[in-house]
Structures are given as C-alpha cells and as structure tokens.
Amino acid sequence: MYSVPDLQTFVTVAKCGGITSAAAEQGLSAATVSHRIVKLESALNVTLFHRNSRNFRLTDEGQVFLERVEAILEDLQQAEIEVGSRTPHLRGHLRVTLSPWILSRFVLPQLAVFRKQHPDLTLEFLAVDRFVSLVEEGQDCAIRVGKLSDSALIARKLSDNDRIVCASPGFLADHGEPTSIEELRDKPWVCLPWQTQHDVKDIRGRKRRMSVSRSIFVSNSDMLTSGALEGLGLAVKSRLAVKEELESGRLVEVMPGCLDAPDAPISFVYAAEGRAGRKIKSFYEFTKEAFRLGAGDFCARTNE
Numbered sequence: 001m002y003s004v005p006d007l008q009t010f011v012t013v014a015k016c017g018g019i020t021s022a023a024a025e026q027g028l029s030a031a032t033v034s035h036r037i038v039k040l041e042s043a044l045n046v047t048l049f050h051r052n053s054r055n056f057r058l059t060d061e062g063q064v065f066l067e068r069v070e071a072i073l074e075d076l077q078q079a080e081i082e083v084g085s086r087t088p089h090l091r092g093h094l095r096v097t098l099s100p101w102i103l104s105r106f107v108l109p110q111l112a113v114f115r116k117q118h119p120d121l122t123l124e125f126l127a128v129d130r131f132v133s134l135v136e137e138g139q140d141c142a143i144r145v146g147k148l149s150d151s152a153l154i155a156r157k158l159s160d161n162d163r164i165v166c167a168s169p170g171f172l173a174d175h176g177e178p179t180s181i182e183e184l185r186d187k188p189w190v191c192l193p194w195q196t197q198h199d200v201k202d203i204r205g206r207k208r209r210m211s212v213s214r215s216i217f218v219s220n221s222d223m224l225t226s227g228a229l230e231g232l233g234l235a236v237k238s239r240l241a242v243k244e245e246l247e248s249g250r251l252v253e254v255m256p257g258c259l260d261a262p263d264a265p266i267s268f269v270y271a272a273e274g275r276a277g278r279k280i281k282s283f284y285e286f287t288k289e290a291f292r293l294g295a296g297d298f299c300a301r302t303n304e
Helices: 004-016 019-026 030-044 060-085 100-117 169-175 181-186 221-229 239-248 278-298
Strands: 049-051 056-058 092-098 121-127 141-145 153-159 163-167 189-191 197-201 207-211 215-217 235-238 266-271
Touching: 004 019, 004 030, 004 056, 004 060, 019 030, 056 060, 060 092, 092 100, 092 278, 100 121, 100 141, 100 221, 100 239, 100 278, 141 278, 153 278, 163 169, 163 239, 181 207, 189 221, 189 235, 221 235, 221 239, 235 239, 239 278, 266 278
Parallel strands: 092 121, 092 141, 189 215
Antiparallel strands: 049 056, 141 266, 153 266, 163 235, 197 207
16 A cells, blocks of 8 residues: 555656655655555556656656645645645645636736735746646646636636737837728737737627737737737727726727627636645635736636
8 A cells, every 4th residue: 555655746746757866855765766666556557657767757647646646745735734834835846727817917926915815825927828727737727717618617707807909009100000901900900829810890890700910929918918018000909908007098999899799707726626725715815806906996706
C-alpha cells in the first residue's frame, strides 16, 4: 500500500520531470524517490511515467492521476491548517487562464489585496486570447469573454459586455469616419490574427460577412488597444477593455450597432468535478469584486 509521502513524491517527480531533480527538491536520495514511484505503480497496477535516460514523462494514466492527487493533497493540507490553527488562509497553487486585458485591467490592479489575504497561495496566469481547454492545459479556472457553449463546465457571470468598432480621433481625422459597411471595410484595420472577418449589419439591418484586408496584425488584445490608440486603424474591442479610453475620448466608437450579435459577457468558468474547492471559490469572489470596482454599471448581478 502507498502513503501520503509516496503521493507527494509522485507529484514532485511529475513537476520536476526526473528522479534526481525531484530528490533534490524533497531532500531525499534518488533511490528513495525511485522506490516510492515503483511502489506506487505496483499498488495501482499502472505505469505512471514514460521513462528514458533524461527524464520522466507522464503517461495518460499518470496525467489523470496527477490531477486528482494534486487536488487531494491540497485539500488535505488545507484541512490540516484549518483544524490546527483555524486560519482562513489558502495554500497551494491555482492556475487561471484569461485574456491579457482582463489580467491587466481588472485582476492585477486589485491582486495585492487578495495576496495579503492568502500569502501562501501561489497564482499562475495564462494570459492569452485563444480558447484554452481547462483539462487539456491543466488550468483550474478561466475568465472567458463571449457567449459560452454548452459544456460540463460551471459558469458564473461576472459582467455584461459587448464588442464595438473603435478608433482614435486622430485616425478618423486622417481617414474620415465611415458611414457604410463598404467604407468600414476599406479603412485600415489593426487586428488579432483571427479577426479578418466580421459579421455586420448594413443600414437595413441585413446580416453580412465583412472581410478585412488592409490590416496590421498583433498577437494579443492589449497590443490591439495600443494599435488603435496609435491611430494605426480601426479595431474590434470589448467595450469593457477600452472603457477608460472611451470615457477619456482617446478612442471613439465607430458606427455604433454595426456588429451583428455583439454581446460578449464576461464569465468565470471552472470544471464541475474540480477539487480545488475553496481556492476557486475564493478567487471567484475576488474576481467578482474586481469587476464590480472596475466595470461599474457594466457589472452584472450574479446569483450566489
């Protein structure tokens, strides 16, 4: 039979990618670490690692086991803390994926407060604009923009939001303000790589697919905002992402209502069977408050 230390060693080997580095991390001999892994595989009757001369790589079974064991060990550690000292502090590690603009504009400005409350909880942010599978990429939770597809994930709405076309006043002075879909299409644009086509509505309300060709492409949403501010072109942005720029006049909404189905609510998402428990719940509460402070009237009322 295996023990809690065996499970802790398994997690360390998985994270370090090898016996020697895991042994150094835990202050054990390489022989002890190797013995624990062999004992664990024997008890489970499964191969947890692909082994070669350089490193250990998790098998598919090992990856599933790691996800379960990490959560169990963190829950156990948290239970020991709460029973022993009644402290509300969280411990362990939380992985969050979100768009760069949400991280820079809503999460980071308020994060110091959360860190003071939970100094022993480490946070890892995967800030990308692409869709990230929580399971496949090992993320505990996500903050997503846009309407969600039906899935086994649990979603909590953080705020209302919509997408708009915007530009700097200087750009409009130089290139003219478009008044039709044709003029909109033919202006210079700054885009994310997948934003070359947009569903729009003409003056009669008919849905059309507009292709953008005269573009500057950037790799993330924060750079998209910077490009628009610099007068490089029109941009499609979440209204919440450029709320401050719109209020200050540094960006202007162009042809309001021209985008078809512009609603893009902000949601907090996590797996229904996740075992991260209090960590996810606490980070959700923090995120909800961060949006309340940063989004103002946009922020939606959510059910507890």
